[in-house]
Amino acid sequence: MPAKELNHPCTECKDAESELTVRQKQLCRHCFKRFITHKVHMHINTVYKFRKENNGARHQLLLPMSFGVSSSVLLHMLNTDFQRRLDNELPMGYDLHILVVEPSTMTAASAPCDQNYEALQTNNSMRTVSRIPFHSIFEYVPEMEEIMREYAGPQFVDDTSRSNEERLAAFRASISTATSKTDVDTALLTRLVVEFAKKSGCTSVLWGDSDSRLAAKALAGVAKGRGASLTWQVSDGMSPWGLKFQYPLRDLYKTELLEYAGFTPELSEIIIPDEPPSDNVLTKNLSIDELMMRYVQNQGAKYPGVMANVARTANKLDPSDTKTAPSCTLCGGLLGNVKGNVGVTVAGQAEDCQSSQFCYGCMRSRPGALC
Numbered sequence: 308m309p310a311k312e313l314n315h316p317c318t319e320c321k322d323a324e325s326e327l328t329v330r331q332k333q334l335c336r337h338c339f340k341r342f343i344t345h346k347v348h349m350h351i352n353t354v355y356k357f358r359k360e361n362n363g364a365r366h367q368l369l370l371p372m373s374f375g376v377s378s379s380v381l382l383h384m385l386n387t388d389f390q391r392r393l394d395n396e397l398p399m400g401y402d403l404h405i406l407v408v409e410p411s412t413m414t415a416a417s418a419p420c421d422q423n424y425e426a427l428q429t430n431n432s433m434r435t436v437s438r439i440p441f442h443s444i445f446e447y448v449p450e451m452e453e454i455m456r457e458y459a460g461p462q463f464v465d466d467t468s469r470s471n472e473e474r475l476a477a478f479r480a481s482i483s484t485a486t487s488k489t490d491v492d493t494a495l496l497t498r499l500v501v502e503f504a505k506k507s508g509c510t511s512v513l514w515g516d517s518d519s520r521l522a523a524k525a526l527a528g529v530a531k532g533r534g535a536s537l538t539w540q541v542s543d544g545m546s547p548w549g550l551k552f553q554y555p556l557r558d559l560y561k562t563e564l565l566e567y568a569g570f571t572p573e574l575s576e577i578i579i580p581d582e583p584p585s586d587n588v589l590t591k592n593l594s595i596d597e598l599m600m601r602y603v604q605n606q607g608a609k610y611p612g613v614m615a616n617v618a619r620t621a622n623k624l625d626p627s628d629t630k631t632a633p634s635c636t637l638c639g640g641l642l643g644n645v646k647g648n649v650g651v652t653v654a655g656q657a658e659d660c661q662s663s664q665f666c667y668g669c670m671r672s673r674p675g676a677l678c
């Protein structure tokens with residue numbers, strides 16, 4: 308058969324027109340998807356080695372889904388691997404549980420997700436899919452009630468006669484700046500996901516953070532005084548709650564995930580697209596996390612290698628030194644400074660007796676905090 312006449316053949320298969328340039332390769336959509344999916348499968352299959360099913364229990368993994376591009380693409384990639392193993396009668400090393408924390412209970416402005424959730428369930432009938440509201444943190448983390456009261460201080464009154472939804476809203480409203488709100492929300496969400504994972508018998512959480520997001524988290528974490536807890540927020544390994552945190556998308560840029568989603572039509576019924584960043588929002592009203600994400604996305608487009616380096620370097624942080632150190636009751640971060648550095652202690656950050664329970668990062672986000 309004569310070879311196809313192609314103007315710009317894909318450098319991998321040489322059998323289709325190339326559609327995009329990825330890491331100096333001109334690829335067609337199929338080769339592109341195979342190329343980046345392979346990175347994720349390698350990551351997962353190295354960590355959760357596939358055992359013969361009769362010889363060992365499967366790993367139980369939790370994937371929190373936000374209906375964003377990254378977690379949706381990660382799930383699609385894991386499902387591709389699942390199907391391939393099924394077709395080839397290969398052993399499955401793990402079971403995947405999917406958790407959706409209802410976006411409308413986190414951000415009032417978020418779009419309704421009922422249809423997206425239905426599509427998620429239909430496309431994942433082989434998985435356990437659960438959906439819980441953000442305020443179910445009171446049920447999953449019973450001690451959170453007391454932690455919130457101590458954290459917010461005397462000016463915050465927790466009215467237990469109100470619904471959990473209203474109580475959580477009142478607590479969140481007591482925190483003043485955009486950065487602090489995002490910061491505390493992240494701590495609460497992590498706790499909720501961790502406790503849900505434990506109750507579901509999971510031993511690991513797969514987070515859908517891309518390379519770009521991890522770089523932004525690393526930079527924002529340092530800016531917010533959370534350098535000491537960066538280990539488990541950006542690097543693969545054990546978290547303070549005895550669950551492993553894994554970041555299988557750590558080698559992929561956000562732009563690559565967007566391309567993948569664009570080439571996968573079935574994802575359009577699951578993904579809720581990001582709101583384009585508004586130029587009208589004053590910078591001072593953006594959280595440090597949002598600012599860093601914008602910065603990384605802008606700069607990452609020009610210098611992808613630099614951002615990859617930030618995420619790669621952060622992954623070298625070793626949490627093993629911190630196992631026995633006292634930790635923050637809210638976020639699980641270290642209470643004092645890192646081992647071997649006695650320059651700053653949390654007790655010096657506030658004058659009340661509660662100061663020792665919360666880390667420096669959480670103290671900065673506390674209602675009424677001036678720093």
Ligand SMILES: [Zn+2]
Nearest residue numbers: 317320335338
């Ligand atoms: Zn190709």
Ligand SMILES: [Zn+2]
Nearest residue numbers: 635638666669
């Ligand atoms: Zn903390």
